[in-house]
Amino acid sequence: MKTWQKLRKNPDLWDRYFIREKVITAIRTFFGNQGFHEVETPLLTGSLPPESYVDVFETTLLDRHRKPTRAFLPTSPEPFLKKLLVAGIGNCFSITKSFRNTESQSKTHNPEFTILEWYRVGATYTDIMKDCEELLLFINTYLLRSKAAKGVIDTKTLMYQGKKVSLSSPWERMTITQAFKKYAKLNLEFALTEEKLLPIAKEKGYAIGKNDNWEEVFLQIFLNEVEPHLGRGKPTIVYDYPVILAALSKKKKSDPRLAERFEFYIEGLELGDAYSELTDWKEQKERFESEERERIQLGKISHPIDTDFIDALKVGMPETGGIAVGVDRLIMLFADVSNIADTLFFPAADLFEK
Amino acid sequence: MATITTAQFRKGIFIEFKDEPHQIVDMQFVNPGKGGAFIRTKLKSVKSGRVQDFTFKSGESAVEVMVETHEMQYLYKEGESYVFMDNRSYEQYQIPKPMLGDFISFLKPNDVYQVLIHGDDAIGIRFPKKVYLKVTEAEEGARGNTVSGGGTKLVTVETGLKISVPLFIKSGDTVAIDPETGEYLERA
Known part of the structure; x- marks a missing residue:
């Protein structure tokens, strides 16, 4: 049954779907109150920043003589917002659609999804952590305001899939190294190379193939042993990732093997990915080139690279903290549903017949 | 026994996991970013019925456990097991409750299942895509018996299960239900 048919049959469902408009209104109010500019970014572009692991959607732009130019659907609004940061827009955010191919068969992915990105000038990732704490509390309070007026509701907690989650700050904070030590009994500091990590994984019982690289093995241990413990009863911020896993973030001054990146989790949902943004154009260019090499190796379609983004960084981007948050997943949380399709009037499954 | 890769994983098949046969009861693709794609599975142990999570690397291989399918008639429940009879050999088999999961609320004595x-x-x-069950208890639709009208009501079917159906369904009707979601599909 299509979603519109379900809604017609069961009008009680409307309230759950209307959580989306309320969450988005709350986000706009939160940033509007702080003087952030909301930016509309393109949904059609001629070039992209290369990301090794993302499959992109391609289409064709025709001029009036029907001469074709390759065109792509963006995988995030990031390059556009950063160009505006260089131009001097100041604090800004965008709520927009982004597109990633080959990610449709999952309860937490839809090929087109709504992404929220915000950038705070002069900030680092620790300021963005505070923003996250405040934003989620703001949305929760906004959603519960009518009930709270009657004085019976605790606006600092929410119920997700039968579990009570306290959004009060401070959230739980742990470095990825601490998280691995605590949950996987593995000292990541001594396992930052393939020669070190792969034997440890084998010892743990993982099947290690010839072509397995460090990132894959790291992620498999993370997904199996660490992630299930994150964000239980309280959001968890995991921070300071190995540089290899942080393509667009600044290295830590105190330990250049790590990058100023964090993710936050609530009840198993990965909701946001934040950086102290990389501003060094040379390093950005190098990382682009290595991502591009990897794309080719993985057989992904090669696309024109957004060199205008590198040009913008050459002019100079201010020190900025920024984050991407999956809005659909945020809505899953506040609507208390376990499938992203239940937050969308038109999920991919309704649009593409099997 | 055959070695397969995650590309051949499907819900319902059986694989060796930690040297024991397990059924894949749920699977999800995850693509957490740099480092490739993964397949998150829920694996149910055939021996204990215990379900555990395991995330495979995309492309990782596993040994598929071959199972045969026999047509059998469901007879009765005995303790925590469900007794089926092979229609050809007349041999009886017991299936422990955890291996049937939520499907127990759709089991109808004398019906034939693929065991x-x-x-x-x-x-x-x-599990069949549809199960057909007779409605044993239904109140008359409160808001008229229109086929197109919205609204649902709760009825009881012959196995004792309560499901939500459109208002026009009456006691004595046979309805098709999706056993995976427990949702009403159509009037049979």
């Missing part, structure tokens, strides 16, 4: 056999044991059934 999965591994070695000498019945380890589950191949």
Whole structure:
């Protein structure tokens, strides 16, 4: 049954779907109150920043003589917002659609999804952590305001899939190294190379193939042993990732093997990915080139690279903290549903017949 | 036994995991970013019925456990097991409750099911896409019996299960239900 048919049959469902408009209104109010500019970014572009692991959607732009130019659907609004940061827009955010191919068969992915990105000038990732704490509390309070007026509701907690989650700050904070030590009994500091990590994984019982690289093995241990413990009863911020896993973030001054990146989790949902943004154009260019090499190796379609983004960084981007948050997943949380399709009037499954 | 990769993983198949046969009861693709794609599975142990999570690397291989399917008639419940009879050999098999999961609320004595056999044991059934059950208790639709009208009501079917159906369904009707979601599909 299509979603519109379900809604017609069961009008009680409307309230759950209307959580989306309320969450988005709350986000706009939160940033509007702080003087952030909301930016509309393109949904059609001629070039992209290369990301090794993302499959992109391609289409064709025709001029009036029907001469074709390759065109792509963006995988995030990031390059556009950063160009505006260089131009001097100041604090800004965008709520927009982004597109990633080959990610449709999952309860937490839809090929087109709504992404929220915000950038705070002069900030680092620790300021963005505070923003996250405040934003989620703001949305929760906004959603519960009518009930709270009657004085019976605790606006600092929410119920997700039968579990009570306290959004009060401070959230739980742990470095990825601490998280691995605590949950996987593995000292990541001594396992930052393939020669070190792969034997440890084998010892743990993982099947290690010839072509397995460090990132894959790291992620498999993370997904199996660490992630299930994150964000239980309280959001968890995991921070300071190995540089290899942080393509667009600044290295830590105190330990250049790590990058100023964090993710936050609530009840198993990965909701946001934040950086102290990389501003060094040379390093950005190098990382682009290595991502591009990897794309080719993985057989992904090669696309024109957004060199205008590198040009913008050459002019100079201010020190900025920024984050991407999956809005659909945020809505899953506040609507208390376990499938992203239940937050969308038109999920991919309704649009593409099997 | 055959070695397969995650590309051939499907819900319902059986694989060796930690040297024991397990059924893949749920699977999800995850693509957490740099480092490739993964397949998150829920694996149910054939021996204990215990379900555990495991995330495979995309492309990782596993040994598929071959199971045979025999047509069997469901007879009755005995303790925590469900007794089925092979229609050809008349042999009886017991399936432990955890291997049937939520499907127990759709089981109807004398109906024929596709029972999965591994070695000498019945380890589950191949869940049909639809089950047909008779409505035994239904109140008359409060807002008129229009076929197109919205609104649902709760009825009881012959196995005792309560499901939500459109208002026009009456006691004595047979309805098709999706056993995976427990949702009403159509009037049979």
